[in-house]
Amino acid sequence: MAAGYLGVGTGAAATPSTSNLTIESGANVAVTTFYVGDASGRSGMVIQTGGSVAVAGGCRIGHYATESSAYTMTGGSLTLTGNPTANPSTSGVGEQVGGIYLGVDGTGSLVQTGGSISTRFVVLDNRGDSAGTDTLTLSGGTLTLTSIWGLTQRNASTLVNFGGGTIVAGANLPIDATPVLADGTTTTINTGGFTVTAPKAFSGTGGLAITGGGTFQVTGTSTAIGTATVSGSGTTLTGTATMAGSDVTIQAGAKVKPTSTLQFLGNLNVNAGASLEAAITSPTAVTKVVSAGQLTANGTVKVTLSGFTPTLGQVFDIADFTSFSGTPSFDFSGAVLPGGLTWSTTSFSTDGRISIVAGNAYQAFEASHGISGAGATVDSDGDGIVNGIEFVLGGNPSGPGSDSSALSPTFTVDESYFRFMFRRADASVSFNPHVKYGSDLAGWTDAVDGLPVENPVIVAVEGSFYGPGVARVSVLIPRSLAAPGGKLFGRLAVQIP
The missing domain is CATH 2.60.40.10 (Immunoglobulins)
Structure with a gap:
């Protein structure tokens, strides 16, 4: 089917009525605009179990007042390809193409339990805080957001439920919403190599899985108490507020890198192969993690200095916790100190602090290569040359490409x-x-x-x-x-x- 306009729930009606559309396997729909509930008092109900729907313009669900419309997807695909020319959720700006509006003047609902949706944006309750609750529920399938506008809850009478499925970022974008995480489920946020910001609170008892090699930036104070994992090479958890999850695990290849103070409601686990990164830019400007439970650190604690040279005796608090477990390694290759000084990590497992102490050139060598405390008789990189001899030779005792045998x-x-x-x-x-x-x-x-x-x-x-x-x-x-x-x-x- 190809058409310029596809409407479900259209035309004037003396009394409220509902129109229904089912899209099944094998269907192939291509339209310019797709409106559900496109007249006062005329609700629309769409159920997609298969097939493909391509929309070159825009999609509005719950367009007109005094109607309530819904789109339920269990399979198939819905793809919106238009390019918005302005922020689609700005007062005084008309609805834009390329995205899905849930509730414009009416009430709109999108429930996805399977299939795939690709859209520039999703906006809930765009024009005003209208009657009814506009709702997005994701419990399966894939929802791909392909522009910088992401997902936005515009007004209070809206609800976003995450109970499984995957959100995929196709650009740097916000999840400008307050999702409720359903108990017993895990929702995946695939950053796709981009930065996904979460400026508002996540709540509920469900879990989150952050993947994709990009950055998940937390700036909202979440209360969700499920588990959360951060996985995949380069995937970074960062931010300044409170991360969702009472038990958060940073898996091998991923990292947690606060931009100020990043808080955790319960335990924080930094697995072997993962890293906890702290930046120091002045005696008091130090990024840190705060765990309300136990910090388990078996990965690498990496410290960097920028625009600041510490002096003897200075102490930096990079982690707070109620209890500690693990045997982390430390990487000070980005925090090289002047001669005669070295980093001390002896109190880190007690109070999360590192400090500047008098040291020697060998200790500085270990710190600069991220093997503090390893010892001169240890071969940290397995190249057959112990660290003390690598110090003499001017070698690199750790990291990729650190084989120093050519310097023998x-x-x-x-x-x-x-x-x-x-x-x-x-x-x-x-x-x-x-x-x-x-x-x-x-x-x-x-x-x-x-x-x-x-x-x-x-x-x-x-x-x-x-x-x-x-x-x-x-x-x-x-x-x-x-x-x-x-x-x-x-x-x-x-x-x-």
Whole structure:
């Protein structure tokens, strides 16, 4: 069927009446406008169980006064493709194309339990707070919002129910509504790589699943007490108010990144592979999470500094909680401190605070690579080189592409010397990186320039040979120092407490 206008509930009537339309599997409807309840006192009821409906212009459900109309979708597809030229929910602006209006002067209801709807926007009760409650109920299927106008509850006499199904973002958009989450259900919000804002409160006892690799930004104070999950690589939970859910879990690959103080009604779980990110821009401007229950942190706590250099003794509160569990790692690669200072995380599991303490260059090295407290004898990235030696070599002990084997010492032998050459970062000099040699792997002697006097080792240092701050050290060990008929071995050592 193709037409310019499709109306259900049209024409003048002496008494109120209702018109019905059923769209079934196999139907193919293409129209410019689709109005349901398009005359005073004339209600329309549409049930779509299958088929496809394409609307090039607009769709109004509950258009005229003194009528109540509804659209129920259990299957099939409804697609609106018009492009609005103004905000579709602004006073003094006429209804726009490309979207669905639920209640203009009448009462409109959209119930979706299956199928797919793609629309630029959904607006409830557009012209004024008219009689009746305009309602959107999503309990199945997919509702895709494809413009910056998103979902809007315009007036008080409206209701949005989420009881399952999926909302997909096709643009940066708001869910400018107060959804009620139905008990025993989980509604998915697929950010689609975009930013979805939630400026108003979510309530109820149902759950939320945030996915899609984009950002879900909370600026409303929600009271919903179901569970919530944030999942998918790059999916970010952020904001400044209260997140829906009495038990919120940030799954591997996702992150929670408050823009000020982001509160949680109950437990906050940061799983292994997930991250909790805090930004510090002044002694008092610190982003933080506040959990009314337990904070379980087994992921990474990542801290960044911007436009601010902390000083010795400063303390920053990045998390509040009633109890704590877990063994988080810390990443201070975005919060590098001046020499002589380092980050302390010793009280984080007690009070959610991190602080600035006197430290050394090795501790700063660990902090700058997000492995604070790992230890010099640990191989954090599994490349066969322990962290302390990576410190000497100027390597990267953690993260993707951190294999430092190409920086390993090199060896050559000639008639007189066993030559051992290694990279030495200037920051490591105070820890005495040096070469040891021996005729077996059990006994070792320090290679010291000029010793032994009768057959001395030669140590030569070429500053910044490998670039600023990284010297080349060449250690020439006389072959005659090997045991008679034995071999000569060498290794790099460093003394890090």
